[in-house]
Amino acid sequence: MNKKSLGINAFLNGLRSVLNLFFPLITFPYVSRVLSISGIGIYNFSNTYINYFILIAGLGIATYAVREGSKYRENKNKINEFVSQIFSINMIATIIAYMLLFATLIIFKNLHNYISCILIFSLQILFTTLGTEWIYTIYEDYAYITIRSIIFKILSIVLLFLLVKKPEDYLIYAAITVLSAVGSNLLNFIHVRKFVHFRLTTKTNWRYHLKPILVIFASAVAVTIYVSSDTTILGLLKNNYAVGIYSTSVKIYQMAQSLLSALLMVTIPRLAFLWGKKRITEYNQVLSRVLNSLGVLVLPAAVGLIMLSKEVVLIIASKKYLPSVNSLRIISWAIIFSIFAWIFSDCVLIPAKRENLVLRNTIITAVENIILNFILIPFMSYDGTSLSTVIAEFTVMIMNGYSCRDIIKPVIFKKDTLKNLLDSIIGCVGIVVVCLLCDYGFNSLILKTIFSLVLSVIMYGAILILLKNKNAYSMLDRAKIILKSKL
Structure with missing residues (x-):
């Protein structure tokens, strides 16, 4: 397996996190004006309610699988066997989560007003399991899941503005949210065969896997x-x-x-x-x-x-x-x-x-x-x-x-670690000074914010370079290489 760059992976995962943050920032101001207060209430309650069952279906498997699977990723037979066992445990937990969900919907009459919305959100339980993102994490392949996140987030925003038009459209909004969150997970399930070949199996080493999974859960x-x-x-x-x-x-x-x-x-x-x-x-x-x-x-x-x-x-x-x-x-x-x-x-x-x-x-x-x-x-x-x-x-x-x-x-x-911490603290003093000067120097909110951010970054970077901080020099060298490649 080719060794992935931690810098590129960090950028790709950071980009995916930015997309996940910006989706609600773009959509919520719109839906809060279009949907009724009760519609938003049903949507929020149903989404929160389903999260508990997603937690049950997940069972702490993703964290455990990344830790254990990373050891086997260079051995094709072992990783196939390991993934088959973990995926089988995940599917059993998913079935249990659905059984508990349906039981609560039958038993608790207070939930009857939310059933339609809850059932739409419940698709996330199955598709989160099928997404098997922990396999992509084991192999440090963030490019595929980042690209498909961008595509499905853009598609979801377009569908939101096209389909959510009146107060009663909260169920459509719920479906679009599911599409945004896990819509591409079926594609993940198909594409993951590039790394491993797994199947449902009854030959699972429960004694080895279950205790650490339940502790993480x-x-x-x-x-x-x-x-x-x-x-x-x-x-x-x-x-x-x-x-x-x-x-x-x-x-x-x-x-x-x-x-x-x-x-x-x-x-x-x-x-x-x-x-x-x-x-x-x-x-x-x-x-x-x-x-x-x-x-x-x-x-x-x-x-x-x-x-x-x-x-x-x-x-x-x-x-x-x-x-x-x-x-x-x-x-x-x-x-x-x-x-x-x-x-x-x-x-x-x-x-x-x-x-x-x-x-x-x-x-x-x-x-x-x-x-x-x-x-x-x-x-x-x-x-x-x-x-x-x-x-x-x-x-x-x-x-x-x-x-x-x-x-x-x-x-x-280590000497370098302690020096790095001291350099950062001194650099932060520079940020405080810059922000105070900008607060006094600008009345405009936008200008004050922009100049505070830009000058703080420049001041902080300059202080680190003056203090001969190795991390700052490393980042500077990378920036020079990127600029040379672009020119």
């Missing part, structure tokens, strides 16, 4: 509870206004987090492969590169978002959402902690088969987050929810780091 459930509890508790203790304000800051925070995590996702199969093959020296080199690269990017992203919180809220939302500015400034710190917590869990602990420690740390953090919400929300409202998220993300980062301290110690405490 339990972690996913804990994360879901952890992520959802903030909004739920805020709604219970305060009101819909507080939830609306907090949701705005969270949406912006998640956009920045998703873009940065896309760069991380592409390294997971490579690290799992190297660890599985016991190529520890190469593993440490890649992990060091990941830590240093994200160290250069995560800190300025968080600081920049903190400095431009007001401008970002005004551009993405509107004046009526200005109360979310302080909440956004607080939660932006969580970007730093969450990304490094994810590195320690998905790039170190899971490849090292320490998913039980990931589960323990996630459960402890989820409980901590819930308790903090009940303590902070009565006094600080949505700002308290943001603060609880920051504290929880910091906690899980420390716990995950401690759980893999024996692995990461040679990487974290």
